[in-house]
Amino acid sequence: MAAPDPRVIRLLMELRRMGIADTKVLAAIEKVPRQLFVAAPFLDQAYENHALPIACGQTVSQPYIVALMTQALQVNDRTKVLEVGTGSGYQAAVLAQLCRRVYTIERHKPLLKQAEERFRTLRIHNITSILGDGAKGWPEQAPFERIMVTAAAHDIPPLLVDQLQVGGIMVLPVGEASSGEQDLVRVVKLERGIDIQHLGPVRFVPLVEGIAET
Numbered sequence: 001m002a003a004p005d006p007r008v009i010r011l012l013m014e015l016r017r018m019g020i021a022d023t024k025v026l027a028a029i030e031k032v033p034r035q036l037f038v039a040a041p042f043l044d045q046a047y048e049n050h051a052l053p054i055a056c057g058q059t060v061s062q063p064y065i066v067a068l069m070t071q072a073l074q075v076n077d078r079t080k081v082l083e084v085g086t087g088s089g090y091q092a093a094v095l096a097q098l099c100r101r102v103y104t105i106e107r108h109k110p111l112l113k114q115a116e117e118r119f120r121t122l123r124i125h126n127i128t129s130i131l132g133d134g135a136k137g138w139p140e141q142a143p144f145e146r147i148m149v150t151a152a153a154h155d156i157p158p159l160l161v162d163q164l165q166v167g168g169i170m171v172l173p174v175g176e177a178s179s180g181e182q183d184l185v186r187v188v189k190l191e192r193g194i195d196i197q198h199l200g201p202v203r204f205v206p207l208v209e210g211i212a213e214t
């Protein structure tokens with residue numbers, strides 16, 4: 001086996017220090033080469049603990065936020081997950097290490113195509129991706145045991161709650177993207193209604209309606 005990359009080791013130590021205790025999540029972060037998901041000018045920062053720009057004016061999230069959201073989602077190798085906002089594909093690739101299948105939706109075609117190419121390169125076969133408006137979910141594949149939204153919604157999207165199984169968990173940033181900060185929330189679907197837990201402030205690009213023109 002290749003010697004571990006010291007930049008990856010340093011990142012994992014930082015995530016542990018910041019409170020990521022789930023060893024399976026840390027192992028998944030260790031396994032997915034973030035350098036394949038960032039644009040060429042930012043290659044030297046691939047293992048820094050911050051968000052980086054990707055195409056179409058979007059961003060790949062900070063590794064700490066990827067780890068925090070993945071940990072909060074509480075998945076296992078039998079879980080069927082929906083991700084809204086494929087972006088670079090990094091978060092989907094991390095989830096794919098831990099889940100049975102990841103369904104992921106992106107509204108920018110160029111981003112989706114690049115992400116799909118990365119999944120092929122890495123031989124990740126348990127991700128199904130489509131171009132679409134993720135705020136509407138993926139009714140043909142519902143219900144989902146877990147849903148992760150990686151773009152900021154004004155409110156918890158009701159259509160996504162509908163597509164979540166009872167007892168299922170959804171993790172998403174809620175609030176105005178323009179205001180700078182949103183609230184990361186963890187929603188548990190109950191027989192009647194939902195239970196909401198606040199996980200702290202985050203910064204995400206907005207959840208935008210419809211498929212992009214590009």
Ligand code: SAH
Nearest residue numbers: 060085087088090091107133134150207208
């Ligand atoms: N999970 C991504 C983060 C990407 S940033 C990663 O690991 O890289 C958020 C992404 O959500 C952007 O690519 C943006 O285009 C996408 N997005 C925003 N609104 C959307 C919507 N309604 N449906 C699908 N994707 C959306």
